[in-house]
Amino acid sequence: MNKKPLEQIKNVTNVTGYRQVSLWKREDLQHPQPDELAEEVPVALVYNGISHVVMMASPKDLEQFAVGFSLSEGIIEHRREIFGMDVVAVCNGLEVQIELSSRRFMGLKARRRALAGRTGCGVCGVEQLNDIGKPVQPLPFTQSFDLANLDQATAHLNDFQPVGRLTGCTHAAAWVRLTGELAGGFEDVGRHVAWINCWAGGRKSARGGSMAPRWSPAAPAMKWCRRPRCAASRSCSRSRRPPP
Template identity: 80%
Template sequence: MNNILSEEVLNVTDFTTSRQLTLWKREDLQSPQLDDVAEEVPVALVYNGISHVVMMASPKDLTHFAMGFSLSEGIIDSPREIYGMDVVPSCNGLEVQIDLSSRRFMGLKARRRALAGRTGCGVCGVEQLNDIGKPVQPLPFSQTFNLGNLDRALKHLNDFQPTGKLTGCTHAAAWVMPSGELAGGHEDVGRHVALDKLLGRRATEGEEWRQGAALVSSRASYEMVQKSAMCGVEILFAVSAATTLAVEVAERCNLTLVGFCKPGRATIYTHPQRLISD
């Protein structure tokens, strides 16, 4: 299998399709014209030959997605427990074939669920309400973030949405350094998938990715809070709002949750002690 750090190197236009559309503007129905539409494909994560989950996703950065999903769903505790990955076409979409350690594969079989999701839905396929919410070790309070540096990150977030710029159809998730610089980011038609891609990338990067925060272009749902906490992320910034369950989970697991992030303002939902201001 390929090394887990290998990436699919493709042009941004490989993730869009040109279609003939009709644009309406007030009092003017224009002639059909070509425009770009974001690709959305079924992506199956296959562990040691067994398909575990199918998610709808943008067909890029899929090894990062598989790594992030495996960590944020508690399938593995460390990237070292995945020995390799291959992204291969299947009859209806794509498969990420994952070589998982024997110990982790035994645990996966014991709790396996068939999760055929809508676009990046983190709950689809869960059989019982009790299955919603995983035990998360409370996060330490090991870092702070100066909110004055957030403006720089917000200004450049869409730099990591090349497909979104063409189609207006993707979410972004990026890693914000304490300085406000964005170390890297990923996009996807599904907000949970975009975050998983970021978490998978972070797990395979160096120490410089240990400090900082996650920034997402969407709202903050409880799944996104839980995924972040499972991967040791202490601070989550969201451009839009947070749900009540997201706030409750963030409070319980010691995650600093911040929503409505705009230049010069933000709403701090939980654990403000990590945040400082100029």
């Protein structure tokens, strides 16, 4: 395989995440008005030529999504186990073609998992009933966040939602410094995808990578979500490991 190394894929996905449409209002059907609509497309994650899963996502920041999904699903332990990546447009959507290390690919083939995406509640996609509600060990208490700084963080969340400002229909996830300043964030039509992108970006930046802003993976994370349990469980389980 001849994929681009991770340090060279910053600008692979050059898609805005929205498209221009015409809007007809009932009171004036003769004069359509321009409007913007957020895009969502099927995205296939393909490991070493084998399609692993298809999920709906905004067609932007797909490299971050692929890394975050691979980390949070336990497919890889470190970013360096992904040797390269390409984003390719196909007739029915987009493929993220990932070159995985031989050891990790062997482990992936040996695993049995349901391919339904775990989108919000944490139940869809589990392999058996016993996997539901597994206890998550609490992380060690290392810092606290003053809720008085929360208003400052939420006031600037739209800074990371250029598509959301146009369309009003994207979710956001962001890293928040203890002072309430937003250090970085992502948006997506799917709230789980925005979280995975943000989480992957924070972990990557711990190694001084060039694909995202430098923020600390130990900082508080903020996500607009009605069902945050799945995201919290993923973060707690993976944050125990050393940053990749």
